[in-house]
Amino acid sequence: MAMTDSRTPKMLKPLREVGIAGYGAYIPRYRLPASEVARVWSPGAAGLPIHEKAVAGLDEDVITMSIEAARNALARAAIDPAAIRAVWVGSESHPYSVKPTSTVVAEAIGAVPHTQAADWEFACKAGTEAMQAAIGFVGSGMADYALAIGMDTAQGRPGDALEYTAGAGGAAYLLGPADQALAVFESSYSYTTDTPDFWRRADEKYPEHGERFTGEPAYFKHITAAAQALMQASGTTASDYTYAVFHQPNTKFPQRVASALGFKPEQIETGLLVPWIGNTYAGSALVGLTAILDVAQPGDRILLVSYGSGAGSDAFGLRVTAALPQRRERAPRTQEYIARRSEIDYATYARMRGKLRVE
Amino acid sequence: MERRTPHQVYVVGAGMTPVGEHWEKSLRVLALEAISAARAEAPSLTPQALYVGNMLSGPLSGQLQLGALIADFAGLRGIEAVTVEAAGASGGLALRQAYLAVASGLQQVVLVLGVEKVTDRIGPEVEAALAGSTDADFEASQGITQSAQAALIMRRYLHESQAPPDALAGFSLVAHANAVANPNAMFRRAIKPEAYAQAAMVSEPLNMLDAAPMADGAAALLLASAERLPPDLPFPPIRIAASAVATSPVALHDQRDMLWLQAASQSVNNAYAQAGLTADDVDLFELHDLFSIYAALSLEAASFAPRGQGWRLAQDGAIGVRGRLPISTFGGSKARGDAGGATGVYQAAELTLQLQGRAGENQIAGARIGMAQCLGGAGSTAATHILIREGK
Numbered sequence: 016m017a018m019t020d021s022r023t024p025k026m027l028k029p030l031r032e033v034g035i036a037g038y039g040a041y042i043p044r045y046r047l048p049a050s051e052v053a054r055v056w057s058p059g060a061a062g063l064p065i066h067e068k069a070v071a072g073l074d075e076d077v078i079t080m081s082i083e084a085a086r087n088a089l090a091r092a093a094i095d096p097a098a099i100r101a102v103w104v105g106s107e108s109h110p111y112s113v114k115p116t117s118t119v120v121a122e123a124i125g126a127v128p129h130t131q132a133a134d135w136e137f138a139c140k141a142g143t144e145a146m147q148a149a150i151g152f153v154g155s156g157m158a159d160y161a162l163a164i165g166m167d168t169a170q171g172r173p174g175d176a177l178e179y180t181a182g183a184g185g186a187a188y189l190l191g192p193a194d195q196a197l198a199v200f201e202s203s204y205s206y207t208t209d210t211p212d213f214w215r216r217a218d219e220k221y222p223e224h225g226e227r228f229t230g231e232p233a234y235f236k237h238i239t240a241a242a243q244a245l246m247q248a249s250g251t252t253a254s255d256y257t258y259a260v261f262h263q264p265n266t267k268f269p270q271r272v273a274s275a276l277g278f279k280p281e282q283i284e285t286g287l288l289v290p291w292i293g294n295t296y297a298g299s300a301l302v303g304l305t306a307i308l309d310v311a312q313p314g315d316r317i318l319l320v321s322y323g324s325g326a327g328s329d330a331f332g333l334r335v336t337a338a339l340p341q342r343r344e345r346a347p348r349t350q351e352y353i354a355r356r357s358e359i360d361y362a363t364y365a366r367m368r369g370k371l372r373v374e
Numbered sequence: 375m376e377r378r379t380p381h382q383v384y385v386v387g388a389g390m391t392p393v394g395e396h397w398e399k400s401l402r403v404l405a406l407e408a409i410s411a412a413r414a415e416a417p418s419l420t421p422q423a424l425y426v427g428n429m430l431s432g433p434l435s436g437q438l439q440l441g442a443l444i445a446d447f448a449g450l451r452g453i454e455a456v457t458v459e460a461a462g463a464s465g466g467l468a469l470r471q472a473y474l475a476v477a478s479g480l481q482q483v484v485l486v487l488g489v490e491k492v493t494d495r496i497g498p499e500v501e502a503a504l505a506g507s508t509d510a511d512f513e514a515s516q517g518i519t520q521s522a523q524a525a526l527i528m529r530r531y532l533h534e535s536q537a538p539p540d541a542l543a544g545f546s547l548v549a550h551a552n553a554v555a556n557p558n559a560m561f562r563r564a565i566k567p568e569a570y571a572q573a574a575m576v577s578e579p580l581n582m583l584d585a586a587p588m589a590d591g592a593a594a595l596l597l598a599s600a601e602r603l604p605p606d607l608p609f610p611p612i613r614i615a616a617s618a619v620a621t622s623p624v625a626l627h628d629q630r631d632m633l634w635l636q637a638a639s640q641s642v643n644n645a646y647a648q649a650g651l652t653a654d655d656v657d658l659f660e661l662h663d664l665f666s667i668y669a670a671l672s673l674e675a676a677s678f679a680p681r682g683q684g685w686r687l688a689q690d691g692a693i694g695v696r697g698r699l700p701i702s703t704f705g706g707s708k709a710r711g712d713a714g715g716a717t718g719v720y721q722a723a724e725l726t727l728q729l730q731g732r733a734g735e736n737q738i739a740g741a742r743i744g745m746a747q748c749l750g751g752a753g754s755t756a757a758t759h760i761l762i763r764e765g766k
Contacts, residue, residue, distance in 0.1 A: 061572075226496050232397045 024244035027147065027203045029154020034196020034336070035188055036094065036160060039087020040305035041080045042184035042292050042352035045070040047364045049179045055361045056174045064265035068182035068293025070359065071168040073367055075183075077106045078116050081166045082123045084187035087346035088162065089124060091197065092189045096125040099189070100158030101149060102132045105141025105297045106185075107215070107222075108168040109134050117164075126162070138213060139262055140323025141165060142185065142297040147329050149190040150200055160191045167296035172221035173370055180265055180289070184352075185298020186305045197339040198308065198317070202249040202332035206241040213324035224324075230268070233326050238262065238272050241328035242320045246276075249332055253277035256332075257315035260286030260303035262322035264294045285310060291353050297323075306349035313337040383476045384603060384611035385761065387415035387596030388723040392558040393711030396590040401435055401491035402447045408592035409448045409487060412723075416596055418604050419483045423475060424448075424455040427468030427488040429715030431457075433503040434495050444487065454481075461507035462664055463750035464488065465593070465718025466619070466757025472597050473617040473759075482599045488719030489592040500588060504714075507751035509625035521585055523626060523752050524665035525577035531633055531667055532579060535682035539579060542666035543570040544688025546583045546708055549663060552695060553705025555735035560589055560711030584666040586706070591713030593720040609730045615651075615743075616760035618644035624754045633682070635668075637756040638675035638747060645758040651743065653677040656760075658700040658728060658738050660721035660746040663707050672747060673701075675756075695736045703728060703736050718748035718757055729763040 047070050049063040071080065081104050089096055102121035109116045117132035126132075135141040135148075142165015149161035166185030171178035193199045212233035215222035225233075238261055246252060253259070259278045261269040266289055273283045286303030295302055300321040307317055317333040365371050389411025391404050399407075405426075413419075424445045431437045441455030458468040465488030475481040492500050505514040508523060532541060546565065553559035565583065573581040598604075603611055620640035623629055630636065646652055653676060661676075663669040670684035678699055679687055687693050693701045704710050704724045707717060725744035727733045733741075747758045 061574075227395065228397060228493070228496075231395070 024204060024248060026248045027150070027205065029150055031154055031156060032193035032199060033150045033154045033190055034193040034199040036191035036196055037088040037090070037092025037189040038186060038197070038305050038308055039084045039091065039346050040184070040186045040302050040349040040352055041084035041087065041166070042069050042302065042349070043071045043075055043080065044355050044357050045072055045367065046356050046358050047361070048358065051361050052179050064179050065293055066290045068180060069184050069295070070364055070367060071183040075168070076110045077104070077108050077166045077168055078110055078119045080183070080185060081116060081120045081164045081187065084164060084166065084185060085120055085124050085162060088187040088189045090346040091342045092191070093345070094160060097129070099126040099160045099162050100130050101152050101161035102126050102130055103135055103145035103149065103162065104164045104166060105135035105137065105145040106165070106167050107136065107138055107141065107296055108170065120164070137327065138324035139296045139299055140321040140327060140329055142301045143321035143329035144323070146188055146190070146331070147203060147205055150203055153190050153192065160189055163188050163190060165297040165301040167298050169294060169296040170215070170221050175221070177222070177224065180294040182293025182295045184292050184295040184302050186301040188301070195338070196336055197342055198333045198335045200331060201334050202245055204241055204245040204248065204330045205327060206237055206244065207327035208237070210326035212326055233324065234264065234268055234322050235272055237326050237328040238320050238322050239275060241330040242276050242318065245330040245332060251332065255316055256282060256318045258285055258307045258311060259283050259318040260300055260307060261320050262300045263287060263289035263303060266290050288349070288353065302349060308339065309343055309348040309350065311335045311339065313339060381477050381479045382600040383473050383614045384598055384600065385595050385614065385722070385726050386419065386598045386603065386607055386611050387412035388726040390558050390593040390720060390723050391591050393560045393589050393591035393713050395493045397493060399590070401431060401437065401489060402444055404491065404590060404592035405444045405487055405489045406448050408489070408594035409485060412485070412594035412596045415609065416598070416604055416607060419596060419598055419602065421450060421453060421483050421485040421596065422481045423453055423484045424450060425468040425472040425484060425486050426455065426457045427465035427486070427715045427719055428457055428490060429459060429461055429464045430490060430492060430503050433506065434500065435491055440489070459715065460755040461750035462662065462714060462717055463748045463755040463757050464715030465720065466746070466748040466759065467718070467755070469595065469718055469722055469759060470617050470619050470757055473614055476597050476599050482602045484597050486595040486597060486719055487592065488713070488716030490714035490716045491590050492588050492714065493590050504588070512625050521580060521665065522577045524667055525580040526626065527632055527752060528580050528584070528665070528667040531670065534633060535685065537685050540567070540570060541685040542584060542670060542688065543567055544693070545663055545666040545669040546570055548688065548693050549702045549706040549708035552703055552736050553709030556704040556710060559705040559709055560587055561705070561709045580665060586664050586708045586712040589711040589713060591711060591716050591720065593716050593723045595719060595722055595726070609732065610763060612726050612729050613762045613764055614759060615762040616645035616648035616758070618648065619755065619757045620644065621755050622753065624751060626752055633671065635671045635675040635749070635753040635756065638672055638749065638753050641756040641758040642676045642747065645745070645760050649760045649762070651760065655743055656699070656745045657741040658703055658744050660703065660725055660744070661701050662717060662747060662749040663702055664712055664749065666708070668749060668753070669701065671753070676747070695738060700738050703733065703738060718746065721746035721748060722759055722761065725761045729761055
């Protein structure tokens with residue numbers, strides 16, 4: 016048996032071409048301005064990481080939000096949900112520790128019972144991990160349709176730097192055969208190491224992070240490595256992509272990594288939603304992609320690179336097909352969700368997010 | 375005052391790693407890099423002993439016995455090796471022990487290493503470990519930290535000397551300006567006075583730019599007695615003309631005068647006497663600017679400024695590389711970065727480069743006599759060394 020050369024990146028190539036049959040975003044309506052967090056925790060703080068973040072309402076969680084996004088994806092795909100053979104939800108905010116989010120979602124959208132269902136966990140890239148697996152599921156011929164969702168109601172310890180950005184939202188992608196797709200996967204690649212930059216132990220309410228360690232050796236190293244490997248193997252450069260979207264823990268990180276990889280600000284602008292909805296963790300890069308698909312034109316190429324702490328990145332190269340412009344009108348656009356906005360103060364936020372101990 | 379030593383002691387090799395967040399390098403790897411660089415300058419010499427200056431390997435790395443660990447890892451298995459600890463003065467104390475060994479004639483070729491690894495741990499853990507430099511029973515247990523302690527001193531200093539709020543800004547500005555040309559510096563960018571004025575408070579009145587960043591790094595010196603100087607050294611050997619250590623109470627409330635670095639003053643005066651020099655003879659001074667207030671107090675303790683007036687040297691350009699008493703010529707702890715117990719060795723290595731004429735853009739023209747001083751805690755331990763380039 017030949018030894019695998021660990022130095023040479025190997026693309027993840029399915030047996031048959033796979034594409035996005037339908038996509039859907041969901042962002043809850045409530046907004047907490049970063050200035051409001053600063054008012055409570057660090058008055059006079061300069062250089063806030065974002066403008067405001069989206070906050071899930073009292074009756075929302077990753078299950079309800081995933082169902083919203085999945086229904087939007089189904090509306091655009093216009094297929095019988097019974098044809099879906101996998102419902103996979105990536106999140107770090109699953110309502111239950113034991114009992115899948117995905118079974119509830121599958122039931123709600125009518126994908127049961129002839130389907131797989133499972134929850135994925137890989138910090139902020141749990142959603143793209145599910146997408147990578149769905150490419151394999153469809154690409155191998157095991158299924159015609161698989162649903163991959165990245166959705167979060169992210170946790171941030173009150174007063175922690177992450178509380179400014181930990182937002183709520185995400186997106187659902189129904190993957191299917193390329194010949195009916197709105198966008199086709201041209202390439203995909205995953206890059207993973209054991210890098211402890213951010214974590215939440217079992218039974219802990221809030222995550223912890225390694226401070227500045229979350230930057231260079233974590234976020235930047237993995238995204239850069241994954242993006243470069245994918246572009247090199249697919250013979251593309253930054254200028255070949257009309258749009259690019261990267262995981263967005265704050266505004267600066269994706270801007271910096273994009274610039275380092277040779278992308279211009281206008282290439283990432285459309286998918287850079289973090290200033291307006293915060294870091295939606297497992298949904299972060301994926302909801303950036305829905306905003307791009309809302310406006311992209313046939314032939315446009317899109318690069319998506321996620322990042323999950325722990326740590327790893329999934330990179331995807333997509334090409335938009337002629338089917339997209341008409342089909343995207345069948346569900347709300349991402350920017351419509353962003354515009355649907357009710358501002359709340361910190362006290363209301365504390366109530367909605369269960370920050371107050373009431374028993 | 376110490377008697378004249380039986381044997382003259384020379385620095386024949388100096389090596390430094392960059393100070394920074396070395397997430398990919400362990401403590402022993404940093405140590406090896408510095409040792410290898412120092413030994414490469416006199417490869418014919420084999421060290422008989424290794425003196426390691428380190429402050430935090432116990433609490434932050436769970437590692438004791440650095441002497442044995444590093445001697446082995448550096449290919450010197452079997453030699454005498456020991457760790458010297460005196461908080462931020464550890465590096466200066468390690469140099470002192472190495473000096474004593476060679477000056478006494480018991481050893482002829484020895485290595486001095488300063489090494490610190492802090493970025494494997496996050497802020498609160500590092501801050502708690504650093505608080506070990508205060509009096510644990512009477513200060514740290516009450517919650518004091520190094521920066522809080524420095525802030526208390528700074529507030530009193532500004533009050534007593536009737537100095538303006540930005541009196542100490544010049545120390546930061548000079549350190550950052552000097553670090554630009556130092557490839558081993560952590561912050562290689564100059565800062566403007568506005569940046570100091572707008573810097574976030576750490577512990578009022580001490581702000582972010584009054585405080586040196588704690589980071590990883592290692593520096594090494596190879597010392598040899600006069601008899602063992604190799605004939606083919608690539609750079610002139612630098613003589614250690616004075617080595618002096620003094621202590622004062624650890625707890626701030628036990629100090630007779632919190633605005634006077636008694637140990638620093640005592641060790642400097644001892645060093646001047648050993649070398650037969652005065653403050654006027656010193657061409658440059660690598661002081662321990664862990665916090666800007668300590669730079670002002672060190673200048674006063676070393677007789678470069680009257681009491682309460684040290685801050686004025688930072689106002690009138692005296693301490694820049696073209697000034698009459700350059701300090702922090704490679705950026706100091708503020709901008710080179712403070713690698714804890716390695717600081718004293720970094721200072722001596724930097725002095726060596728200055729005296730050998732290898733300091734690059736920040737070379738002090740004609741530098742012949744340099745002084746280095748590092749402090750443990752709020753000056754409870756002070757180690758002062760005077761290095762001299764002989765001949766013309």
